[in-house]
Amino acid sequence: MIISPPVITPSEPPSGAFLLAAGLEARGISAGFLDLSLEFFSYIFGKIPEGRGYPAVKSALTYLRNNSNYHPGQHRTVSGVLNSALKSFSKGYPGWKISLMDLTPPSEVHRPEELLRICNQEVTPFSEFWEEYLLPILQKHLPETVLVSLSYLSQLPAGIDLVLFLKSNGYHVITGGSLLNSLDRTGKGFDLLRRVLPETILGDGSLLRGIEIEDDSLLSRLSWPYMLNSWQYISGSPVIPYALSTGCLWNKCLFCPDRKRKLSIFGKEVFEEFISTVPPEVMKQKPVIHLLDSTIPRKTLLDILPALKENNLDFYGFIRPEKWISDHSDMLADHGCLMLQLGAESGSYSLLDRFNKGIDPETSLEVIRSCAGSGIRTYVYMLLGLPGETFEDLDASVSFLQGAGNSIDFINFSIFNLPTNCELSDRADEFGIELLYDDSPEDVIRLYMPFLCEGRNPRIMARDFITEELNQLPSVSEALLRTPKWFRTAHFPLIEIPGRISHEAGSS
Numbered sequence: 001m002i003i004s005p006p007v008i009t010p011s012e013p014p015s016g017a018f019l020l021a022a023g024l025e026a027r028g029i030s031a032g033f034l035d036l037s038l039e040f041f042s043y044i045f046g047k048i049p050e051g052r053g054y055p056a057v058k059s060a061l062t063y064l065r066n067n068s069n070y071h072p073g074q075h076r077t078v079s080g081v082l083n084s085a086l087k088s089f090s091k092g093y094p095g096w097k098i099s100l101m102d103l104t105p106p107s108e109v110h111r112p113e114e115l116l117r118i119c120n121q122e123v124t125p126f127s128e129f130w131e132e133y134l135l136p137i138l139q140k141h142l143p144e145t146v147l148v149s150l151s152y153l154s155q156l157p158a159g160i161d162l163v164l165f166l167k168s169n170g171y172h173v174i175t176g177g178s179l180l181n182s183l184d185r186t187g188k189g190f191d192l193l194r195r196v197l198p199e200t201i202l203g204d205g206s207l208l209r210g211i212e213i214e215d216d217s218l219l220s221r222l223s224w225p226y227m228l229n230s231w232q233y234i235s236g237s238p239v240i241p242y243a244l245s246t247g248c249l250w251n252k253c254l255f256c257p258d259r260k261r262k263l264s265i266f267g268k269e270v271f272e273e274f275i276s277t278v279p280p281e282v283m284k285q286k287p288v289i290h291l292l293d294s295t296i297p298r299k300t301l302l303d304i305l306p307a308l309k310e311n312n313l314d315f316y317g318f319i320r321p322e323k324w325i326s327d328h329s330d331m332l333a334d335h336g337c338l339m340l341q342l343g344a345e346s347g348s349y350s351l352l353d354r355f356n357k358g359i360d361p362e363t364s365l366e367v368i369r370s371c372a373g374s375g376i377r378t379y380v381y382m383l384l385g386l387p388g389e390t391f392e393d394l395d396a397s398v399s400f401l402q403g404a405g406n407s408i409d410f411i412n413f414s415i416f417n418l419p420t421n422c423e424l425s426d427r428a429d430e431f432g433i434e435l436l437y438d439d440s441p442e443d444v445i446r447l448y449m450p451f452l453c454e455g456r457n458p459r460i461m462a463r464d465f466i467t468e469e470l471n472q473l474p475s476v477s478e479a480l481l482r483t484p485k486w487f488r489t490a491h492f493p494l495i496e497i498p499g500r501i502s503h504e505a506g507s508s
């Protein structure tokens with residue numbers, strides 16, 4: 001049995017656990033897939049009384065489940081209703097805070113041993129849920145092994161609590177998932193985690209005992225997994241996670257934490273085979289395929305367009321802003337592309353070039369404009385606070401955003417974090433970076449490392465610049481207002497924007 005613990009936003013299946021179950025299914029192993037995060041949210045929402053003085057949870061859920069297009073303001077309102085329901089549930093557990101995308105435990109989430117102590121000694125927000133919801137499922141299916149899949153830090157407290165619960169009920173438990181992979185590959189503290197979760201497995205699941213993967217990647221064959229819970233995701237249409245590749249086609253950015261990942265691309269046959277296994281009741285609701293790739297590979301995307309159209313599927317995903325996209329934007333839109341996530345990152349070519357990004361702002365602008373012109377939503381990611389970033393670089397980003405204007409539908413400003421292990425941290429001196437090694441306590445896991453550049457912290461300058469300059473640009477503040485704060489990207493392609501293609505719902 002593969003279990004994804006709370007908290008992951010309940011708008012689509014957690015991709016790692018879902019694809020692992022799909023990879024096993026394709027090899028004749030029906031490991032049940034159980035999204036406990038989705039069920040935990042349903043459990044909480046079911047406990048909120050209806051009526052005056054209580055958040056209108058039922059109508060918020062009806063809005064999100066029954067509409068295939070959302071008005072940005074209405075989406076904000078109903079998300080707020082659901083979050084206030086979660087807040088009132090959290091009040092029963094001092095120190096815990098649960099939101100639609102995150103969870104804060106009573107102690108620092110980066111301290112696994114402290115989390116273990118809390119889960120061992122106190123009643124957690126999950127204790128009752130494990131007993132009432134999970135135990136009957138375990139007793140029905142009697143799994144030989146339970147794999148607890150952790151992708152986000154927000155799952156760590158419940159993950160630890162879940163492992164304790166499973167063990168105390170006599171089940172054999174293994175822990176895996178991308179959080180563990182990232183910590184092992186590029187972070188610090190995998191050993192700390194192993195002290196708390198001793199039986200762990202790394203990789204994509206190919207190393208699971210007793211399973212033979214013929215070409216070393218589980219994703220090379222996928223079938224719809226055996227789902228132990230019903231498809232009750234909070235979304236107007238089913239959003240199905242799928243990866244055309246693992247690793248990255250570019251694989252050259254100096255601060256990339258994933259460069260040691262092997263590149264594998266899975267062709268259109270793998271996609272077509274997977275789509276043929278999606279149950280008819282899901283297909284008739286006209287799903288949206290969420291392509292999970294670090295960057296969607298051009299050739300494979302063009303290859304699968306006919307299958308997407310034939311099957312009446314829409315899609316979205318992350319892609320490097322390269323020239324070919326402008327040349328094909330009409331075609332992509334015509335084949336169901338609702339949104340592209342574009343890592344433009346900066347308006348300064350010299351800054352991007354210094355870190356081997358291999359993209360240039362002029363091309364990014366062209367791509368953003370042509371996508372918007374073809375009706376594809378654009379979600380633009382900007383990255384500020386890179387080591388050595390000057391005010392000239394920041395001004396170039398202002399000009400870039402002004403140039404893109406209303407062609408940007410959604411925007412995300414990130415502030416640079418230096419991965420603990422990457423080429424840039426290895427070559428820190430060359431880039432004037434001073435690594436600050438010893439500022440965190442021994443018992444803390446971390447994915448990033450604090451640093452200074454020429455004696456100052458560029459992250460602080462970037463943060464101020466975003467607040468004081470970038471957020472004030474009229475087109476940026478409109479894009480920020482439109483950008484949903486909750487449900488991660490799954491709802492973005494469904495947000496109504498004049499001039500962009502609407503997703504047409506199927507029947508349920």
Ligand code: SF4
Pocket residue numbers: 247248249250251252253255256257258259294295320
């Ligand atoms: S494009 Fe993204 S995944 Fe690829 S090397 Fe650069 S940072 Fe890494």
